[in-house]
Amino acid sequence: MGAHLDIRGVSKRFRQSTVLDDLSLSVGQGEFLSLLGPSGCGKTTLLRILAGLLAPDAGRVTLAGQDLGRLPAHRRNVGVVFQNYALFPHLTVAGNVGFGLRARGVARAQIEARVSELLEMVRLAPLAGRAITQLSGGQQQRVAMARALAVNPALILLDEPLSALDRKLRETMQVELRALLRQLGMTAIFVTHDQEEALALSDRIAVMNAGRIEQLATPEDIYSRPATPFVLDFVGQSTLLHGVVVEAAEGFLTLHTAAGPVRAVGHFARGARVLAAVRPERIAPGPASDAAWTGITLPLQAQTFLGSRRLLHGRLPAGDRALVEVPPETEISGDALPIRWRVSDTLVYPVPEVA
Amino acid sequence: MRRPLLPLLGLALAWIMLAASVIFLLAPLVVTVGVSLSPSPVFQLPQGELSWRWYARVGRLEGLLPAVLLSLQVAAFATAASLVLGTLAAIAVVRGQFPGREAIATFLVSPLMLPGLVIGLAMLQYFRALGLREALPSLLLAHVIIVLPYVMRTLVAGLALFDFALIDAARTLGLSYPRAVLRVMVPVLAPSFITGGLFGFLASFDNYPISIFLTDVYHRTLPIQLLQYLGESPDPTIAAVSTLIIALTLLVLFIGDRMVGLSRMAGV
Ligand SMILES: Nc1ncnc2c1ncn2[C@@H]1O[C@H](COP(=O)(O)OP(=O)(O)OP(=O)(O)O)[C@@H](O)[C@H]1O
Ligand SMILES: [Mg+2]
Numbered sequence: 001m002g003a004h005l006d007i008r009g010v011s012k013r014f015r016q017s018t019v020l021d022d023l024s025l026s027v028g029q030g031e032f033l034s035l036l037g038p039s040g041c042g043k044t045t046l047l048r049i050l051a052g053l054l055a056p057d058a059g060r061v062t063l064a065g066q067d068l069g070r071l072p073a074h075r076r077n078v079g080v081v082f083q084n085y086a087l088f089p090h091l092t093v094a095g096n097v098g099f100g101l102r103a104r105g106v107a108r109a110q111i112e113a114r115v116s117e118l119l120e121m122v123r124l125a126p127l128a129g130r131a132i133t134q135l136s137g138g139q140q141q142r143v144a145m146a147r148a149l150a151v152n153p154a155l156i157l158l159d160e161p162l163s164a165l166d167r168k169l170r171e172t173m174q175v176e177l178r179a180l181l182r183q184l185g186m187t188a189i190f191v192t193h194d195q196e197e198a199l200a201l202s203d204r205i206a207v208m209n210a211g212r213i214e215q216l217a218t219p220e221d222i223y224s225r226p227a228t229p230f231v232l233d234f235v236g237q238s239t240l241l242h243g244v245v246v247e248a249a250e251g252f253l254t255l256h257t258a259a260g261p262v263r264a265v266g267h268f269a270r271g272a273r274v275l276a277a278v279r280p281e282r283i284a285p286g287p288a289s290d291a292a293w294t295g296i297t298l299p300l301q302a303q304t305f306l307g308s309r310r311l312l313h314g315r316l317p318a319g320d321r322a323l324v325e326v327p328p329e330t331e332i333s334g335d336a337l338p339i340r341w342r343v344s345d346t347l348v349y350p351v352p353e354v355a
Numbered sequence: 356m357r358r359p360l361l362p363l364l365g366l367a368l369a370w371i372m373l374a375a376s377v378i379f380l381l382a383p384l385v386v387t388v389g390v391s392l393s394p395s396p397v398f399q400l401p402q403g404e405l406s407w408r409w410y411a412r413v414g415r416l417e418g419l420l421p422a423v424l425l426s427l428q429v430a431a432f433a434t435a436a437s438l439v440l441g442t443l444a445a446i447a448v449v450r451g452q453f454p455g456r457e458a459i460a461t462f463l464v465s466p467l468m469l470p471g472l473v474i475g476l477a478m479l480q481y482f483r484a485l486g487l488r489e490a491l492p493s494l495l496l497a498h499v500i501i502v503l504p505y506v507m508r509t510l511v512a513g514l515a516l517f518d519f520a521l522i523d524a525a526r527t528l529g530l531s532y533p534r535a536v537l538r539v540m541v542p543v544l545a546p547s548f549i550t551g552g553l554f555g556f557l558a559s560f561d562n563y564p565i566s567i568f569l570t571d572v573y574h575r576t577l578p579i580q581l582l583q584y585l586g587e588s589p590d591p592t593i594a595a596v597s598t599l600i601i602a603l604t605l606l607v608l609f610i611g612d613r614m615v616g617l618s619r620m621a622g623v
Contacts, residue, residue, distance in 0.1 A: 074528075074530055084520065
């Protein structure tokens, strides 16, 4: 996969606040990339820059080898599905889908053929003559998709296209949307602040925070190898233990934490302050039996039953927390539980020294 | 089962009130039309026979045609100028981020809330102070002030509900910014343009209190000319002219209904 879209050092400031901070990103042909991040981290701003609706203060964007810098929005051939869909209320479903073709001066017969092809694709053919105001949320979403795809864009940008739908419908639409884009081989950037959605759909995820990309990786790596405490915290849940490195030899570490000694893999100096983390499903009840395992004895505080599993919460000093996932039928007795996990499953992050 | 009496009474009362209002509003119009069709030379409803004689005299009324043309001209100019200025002002008020936006919006709509006499007198003195003594430019300027509030009011309301992402969407679909505005914003806001424009046009066309201060013998707008006829020779020709104006208004409303829908026009 060569870089189809290349973003180099893009920055954007609004008055005092830096919204995008020297951001770089490459997207391959046909790739489905999610931008995942909290509200206000600059996701929409980046999409608007890519679409040509906003000029960056610095940086370069190339699409299919062409520098987009001087191209205005209407000459970029970048499709956008807007957060609230932005469908034209004065046109019918077919009028909306055919809008881009008419703007490009395509012949009438061709427009009609292409519009019915797309309506077929998003299963809206019977509604071609409907007014936009007479559609449900899911139908509007599909019209917005069809409208953006009709002109066969080189890149499609989707700004939280499913966030307005209720949970059940959203899950159906996720599958549908992903299948459609894959079938067309469309390169897509998909903005969301729903981590499950990003994990489920993406080829790769770019986790954004405060105008920067914290980590760009596959969903598997984002989840099991988060690069920074921010990614760790934003995607999924985990046990967190603050500690100090007391032993460091041959890539193995021993940490002193409030819950007892914990072992990990990594390279840190002795005396370094670190944060150790473990994903809940990596942890099993029981004492660490051999050198491949490490563990603590967890003072139990509460448990939550979640249907398919049971979550155990530990009582730890402020700033630390413990979260263990066990099968729902597990009987927990007593107020302390030995738990263990593989040494290689301990994630270790440096903690900046507070001055 | 007995139906409760009170709601029935209320309903009857509501219908009576409605009928009374409709009669009260329509009666003068009916009388005007009737008088214009009566052969009698005094203001009288037709008794049996109908006649077109007053309509035949309309064309021979001295000064009528110039007055109609002047009124149409002034109203058309004022409406066109107000649509352009009002749209720009409304966009600034709705989209702008500067202090005092509310105050400016209220100020631009305020002529609707002031007595025409006050505005007319103020304009006269102001134009004199500026050295503007020509009747026509004074009339044109004043009528822009008359029409602008109607356009502003409907456009501010329309723009406040307008989703500017639609313009972004049109741009990403291949239209340049000006074309996107023309192909998306104008049709979506057409009801506001048409409503504001039509009501503004009518307000200018039948304005008396402001125009009276600014006209001279060579430039009389239609309402002023009509009032003069009434003073000089009160015969039913005036009723015939009024009937024609009523017909024109009905035509305008009919076109408006076709293009926008009367309920939407009245709703703004
Ligand atoms: N036109 C603008 N003028 C000033 N500040 C802006 C403008 N557009 C965005 N911002 C600011 O830039 C920051 C990033 O906005 P952006 O819309 O890109 O966030 P986002 O990641 O899309 O958030 P969300 O998930 O809420 O949609 C926000 O703090 C926002 O207030
Ligand atoms: Mg956003």
